[in-house]
Amino acid sequence: NYTYVRKMIISSVLALAFVCLSIATMAQYGHTYVSLDDEVGGFAISGDHQTAPILIDADDYPGIAAVAGWFANDIKMVTGQSPEILQSEMPGTGQVVLVGTIGKNKWIDQLAAEGKLDVSDLKGQWEKSLTQVVEHPFSGVEKALVLAGSDKRGTIYAMLNLSREMGVSPWYWWADVPVDQHEAVYVRPGRFVTESPKVKYRGIFLNDEEPALGGWVRETFGGFNHNFYEKVFELILRQRGNFLWPAMWGKAFYDDDPENGRLADELGIVVSTSHHEPLGKAHVEWDRYGSGAWDYSKNPKVLTDFWTQGMERMKDYETVVTVGMRGDGDEAMSEGTNIALLEKIVRDQRKIISKVTGKKAEETPQVWALYKEVQDYYDKGMRVPDDVTLLLCDDNWGNVRKLPDLNAQSHPGGFGMYYHFDYVGGPRNYKWINVSQIQRVWEQMNLTYSHGVDRIWVVNVGDLKPMEYPISFFLDMAWEPTRFNAQNLLQHTEDWCAEQFGEKYAKEAARIINLYTKYNHRVTPELLNAKTYSLENYNEFERVRNDYRDLTLDALRLYNFIPNKYKDAFDQLVLFPANACSNLYEMYYAVAKNHQLAAENNPKANHWADVVKACYDRDSLLTVHYNQQIADGKWNHTMDQIRIGYTYWQEPRQRKMPQVKRVDVPVVPNEELVFKEAEGYVSIEAENFQLSQGTEKIRWEVIPGLGKTASGVTTFPQNEYPLENDPVYLEYAINFESTGEFDVQVLVSTTLNFNANKGLRYAISFDGGEEQIININGAYRGELGEWQATRINQTSTKHPIEKAGLHRLRIRVLEPGIVLQKILIDTGGLKPSYLGAPQSKRIKQ
Ligand code: REL
Incomplete structure (x- = not known):
C-alpha cells in the first residue's frame, strides 16, 4: 500500500543519507584511502610481517628525505615495523612506496612519461598531492604506491596525509595522542588527489x-x-x-x-x-x-x-x-x-x-x-x-x-x-x-x-x-x-576529538570542548572577577558557576572511563581547561558571596572566605598537576602563566588571592539559643539540643555525620539501660508564634526491636508537663519494611500549645539504642519532603 511504500522510500533515503554522512565524516581527516583490509588492487604498507621500502630521489628537495624519516617512523608507530628508506636505486622486485616531487623524482617522471601515471593536473600547482597505487610500474617491481607532490610541500603533505589516515594525529607528540597499532595497513586502489589549499x-x-x-x-x-x-x-x-x-x-x-x-x-x-x-x-x-x-x-x-x-x-x-x-x-x-x-x-x-x-x-x-x-x-x-x-x-x-x-x-x-x-x-x-x-x-x-x-x-x-x-x-x-x-562546525570538533580519543568518546569530548570554549569566550579568565556576573539578578552567578561545575564533572567522568592510553591527551585537551577555569568560577563566586554576606555582617561570609582560599590553593595545585604529573612532567612550565591577581592590563608579578572579609562570630552558648517557628513549622537537627541530661552512668553523645541530614544523638554506653524514671533526656527551646495542637515528629534511626521484640521507648513532653510514651518499634514490623530501606523511623505525637512564646520540648529515652536525628513540629505549614524541612533559624533568647 501507498503509506508502506512511502515509509520504505523515506527510510531508504534516510539510510542513504546516513551512509553519505558517515563517508563525509570519515573523509574529514582522510580515511578515504587507507584500509585495514586487503582489497583487490590495494597496496600493503605493511602486511605479512614486512613493510615496503620507501624510495625517494636523492635529487629531490632535501626536505623530502627529512620528512620521509618522520613518515617511516609513523609507519613504525602504526605497524611496529620500520620501512627502509632508499635514495638511489629502485629495488628489482617486490613493492615500493615511491615518494617524490614532479620534475624532481626521476621515477615518478618516468611513470608519467610512460603513461602509467597521470600527473597532468598537478603540474605547476601549489601544494597539490596525489596518492595512487600503480601495478607493475617498473620491470620486476610488482606494485608501487606513489606519493607525489606538485611541489615540495605537495610531496610532504602526501606523506603526512597518509600518516594521518593511518591514525597518527598531528598532535601525537604535542599532546601525547596515542597511535593505535595495526599489523596490516593497506592503501586502496584508486587515484586520490588532494587539491591545492584555498589560502596560500x-x-x-x-x-x-x-x-x-x-x-x-x-x-x-x-x-x-x-x-x-x-x-x-x-x-x-x-x-x-x-x-x-x-x-x-x-x-x-x-x-x-x-x-x-x-x-x-x-x-x-x-x-x-x-x-x-x-x-x-x-x-x-x-x-x-x-x-x-x-x-x-x-x-x-x-x-x-x-x-x-x-x-x-x-x-x-x-x-x-x-x-x-x-x-x-x-x-x-x-x-x-x-x-x-x-x-x-x-x-x-x-x-x-x-x-x-x-x-x-x-x-x-x-x-x-x-x-x-x-x-x-x-x-x-x-x-x-x-x-x-x-x-x-x-x-x-x-x-x-x-x-x-x-x-x-x-x-x-x-x-x-x-x-x-x-x-x-x-x-x-x-x-x-x-x-x-x-x-x-x-x-x-x-x-x-x-x-x-x-x-x-x-x-x-x-x-x-x-x-x-x-x-x-x-x-x-x-x-x-x-x-x-554554520551547521557543520560541531562536526569538526567531533571529528577532531575522534582523531585524538577515538570515535567512542568523541561526541562527549567535543561537547565539553564546545561548552568550555563558549564559557571562556564570554569573559576571559583574566578579566573574570567577583563582579562580572550578577549575584542579585536572575541568579546569574550561581547558574554560570553551576554550569561550569557540571561541565567539569562530566569531563571528570569521561576521564575516568576513557582508556588509560588517552588520559594524558584528554587531560591536556579537555579536562584541564574545564577543571581549571571552573575552579576560577567557584573562586570568584565565593568572593562575591563573601563580600555580600560580610556587608550584612553575616557569619556565613567566613565559609565563603574559606572556599576562596581553597580554590586559590587548588589553582596552584592544578598547575603542579599539569606541569609535573601529566605525561610524567613532559610539559613542565606550560601552566606557569599567572591568571589570578590582575589589577590592570598587564599581568601581576605574583599571583595574589582576591581579598576576602571575615565576620567576627560572637560565640553564643547553645543554652541561650532558641528555635523560632516560621512558615508554619519548626525543624530541629537533634544535635542542637539546649540541654542534655544524663546520669552517672549514662551520657549523651553526638555521632557526627550519622543519618540522613546532620548527625545522630544517642546514649552511651549502649548496654546501659536507664531505670524507668531516670532523667536521661534532651531538651530543645522553641519560640512559637502560633498556638494550637501541634504534631511533633521525631525522626530516629531505624534501630530494630533487638530486645526480644519489646521495642525501644521514648517519653515526650512540653514544659515539664505530662509525658507521652512512644515505642518506636515495639510491634513486629516485618523483617524488612520500606521505612528501613528509606532509612528513617518517623514517630509522631500531638501536643496542645496554648500560649505563644518560649516552650521546652523534652525527649527522654527509656532504652539505649534510640538514635535521634531530627525533630519536625508542624504548626500548620509543614510540607512533605524526603529529608524533612531544613533546620529553622535560631535566635538569642
Ligand atoms: O599581539 C601582537 O601582535 C603583539 O602584542 C605582539 O606582536 C608584540 O610584538 C609583542 O609580542 C611585543 O613585542
Whole structure:
C-alpha cells in the first residue's frame, strides 16, 4: 500500500543519507584511502610481517628525505615495523612506496612519461598531492604506491596525509595522542588527489611566550633552537600549514641558532617576522646589535645596514619579507608620523631586497601588516607597491577590523589576515588558556575569506599549548574555508576529538570542548572577577558557576572511563581547561558571596572566605598537576602563566588571592539559643539540643555525620539501660508564634526491636508537663519494611500549645539504642519532603 511504500522510500533515503554522512565524516581527516583490509588492487604498507621500502630521489628537495624519516617512523608507530628508506636505486622486485616531487623524482617522471601515471593536473600547482597505487610500474617491481607532490610541500603533505589516515594525529607528540597499532595497513586502489589549499600561506605566530613556553623550551631543548623548532615545523606541516612568525620575546629566530632558518627552509616552512620586525630582523636584534635611534629620518645608514644583514641572511630561503616600520618594539611611531617618510622606508627596503637577491623586488613575496596604528596610516592614504600583500588584522580580540572593499580594484599582492587566540595588551592580557570558540573564529574568518582575503592567514597562538584545538581548526579552515558552514562546525570538533580519543568518546569530548570554549569566550579568565556576573539578578552567578561545575564533572567522568592510553591527551585537551577555569568560577563566586554576606555582617561570609582560599590553593595545585604529573612532567612550565591577581592590563608579578572579609562570630552558648517557628513549622537537627541530661552512668553523645541530614544523638554506653524514671533526656527551646495542637515528629534511626521484640521507648513532653510514651518499634514490623530501606523511623505525637512564646520540648529515652536525628513540629505549614524541612533559624533568647 501507498503509506508502506512511502515509509520504505523515506527510510531508504534516510539510510542513504546516513551512509553519505558517515563517508563525509570519515573523509574529514582522510580515511578515504587507507584500509585495514586487503582489497583487490590495494597496496600493503605493511602486511605479512614486512613493510615496503620507501624510495625517494636523492635529487629531490632535501626536505623530502627529512620528512620521509618522520613518515617511516609513523609507519613504525602504526605497524611496529620500520620501512627502509632508499635514495638511489629502485629495488628489482617486490613493492615500493615511491615518494617524490614532479620534475624532481626521476621515477615518478618516468611513470608519467610512460603513461602509467597521470600527473597532468598537478603540474605547476601549489601544494597539490596525489596518492595512487600503480601495478607493475617498473620491470620486476610488482606494485608501487606513489606519493607525489606538485611541489615540495605537495610531496610532504602526501606523506603526512597518509600518516594521518593511518591514525597518527598531528598532535601525537604535542599532546601525547596515542597511535593505535595495526599489523596490516593497506592503501586502496584508486587515484586520490588532494587539491591545492584555498589560502596560500597558513600559519601561526608564537608570541607572548614567557613564562610558559619559554620555561618549557629552555628546560626541554636548552633554548629556542632548531631542535625545538623542528617540532614546531613538524606540527605545522602535519596540519598542512606552511607559515610561521617565530617567537620574539627576547628571542631572535635567525640569530639564536643559524640552523633555525636553514631547517625551516629545508622542511618547507615559510618564515616571516612579526608586524614590527622588518626584513627578517627580530626586534631584540636591534637591542643586541643596533646603534643610535630606531628612526629612519635620523639613522638611515645604520638601519639600512641592519636590514641588509637581515635580508642577506634569508635571501636563499623561501620567505615572506615583512616591510614597513613601526616604533621601537610593539609601539606606534611618534605623533605626527610622516606618511611620505613611511612610504620612502618601504621603497628603500625594497631596494635592499632587490640588491641582496639580485632580482626585482616584486619577485620576493612581501607583507605589510596594517596592525594597530598602521591601519590609520593606510586609511590616511599611505600605500605600498601593488605586489606587497596587505596583512589586515583583527583588533587583538578576534574581531576583524578591516576587509577589502569588494568594489575596489583587485590588489595583485593580495590580502592576508592576522588573527589572535592570545593577546598581551589592554584592556587585559589573555594568555593563559584557550578562550576562542570556533563558532566565532569561523564566522569572522568566513567573513574575511568571503572578502577575498586568501594570501596569508596567520594567528597569534601565544605559547602554542594549550591552543591545540583552535590551531587545528584555523589551519583546517585555511586549507579549505568553504568546507565549513554554520551547521557543520560541531562536526569538526567531533571529528577532531575522534582523531585524538577515538570515535567512542568523541561526541562527549567535543561537547565539553564546545561548552568550555563558549564559557571562556564570554569573559576571559583574566578579566573574570567577583563582579562580572550578577549575584542579585536572575541568579546569574550561581547558574554560570553551576554550569561550569557540571561541565567539569562530566569531563571528570569521561576521564575516568576513557582508556588509560588517552588520559594524558584528554587531560591536556579537555579536562584541564574545564577543571581549571571552573575552579576560577567557584573562586570568584565565593568572593562575591563573601563580600555580600560580610556587608550584612553575616557569619556565613567566613565559609565563603574559606572556599576562596581553597580554590586559590587548588589553582596552584592544578598547575603542579599539569606541569609535573601529566605525561610524567613532559610539559613542565606550560601552566606557569599567572591568571589570578590582575589589577590592570598587564599581568601581576605574583599571583595574589582576591581579598576576602571575615565576620567576627560572637560565640553564643547553645543554652541561650532558641528555635523560632516560621512558615508554619519548626525543624530541629537533634544535635542542637539546649540541654542534655544524663546520669552517672549514662551520657549523651553526638555521632557526627550519622543519618540522613546532620548527625545522630544517642546514649552511651549502649548496654546501659536507664531505670524507668531516670532523667536521661534532651531538651530543645522553641519560640512559637502560633498556638494550637501541634504534631511533633521525631525522626530516629531505624534501630530494630533487638530486645526480644519489646521495642525501644521514648517519653515526650512540653514544659515539664505530662509525658507521652512512644515505642518506636515495639510491634513486629516485618523483617524488612520500606521505612528501613528509606532509612528513617518517623514517630509522631500531638501536643496542645496554648500560649505563644518560649516552650521546652523534652525527649527522654527509656532504652539505649534510640538514635535521634531530627525533630519536625508542624504548626500548620509543614510540607512533605524526603529529608524533612531544613533546620529553622535560631535566635538569642
Ligand atoms: O599581539 C601582537 O601582535 C603583539 O602584542 C605582539 O606582536 C608584540 O610584538 C609583542 O609580542 C611585543 O613585542
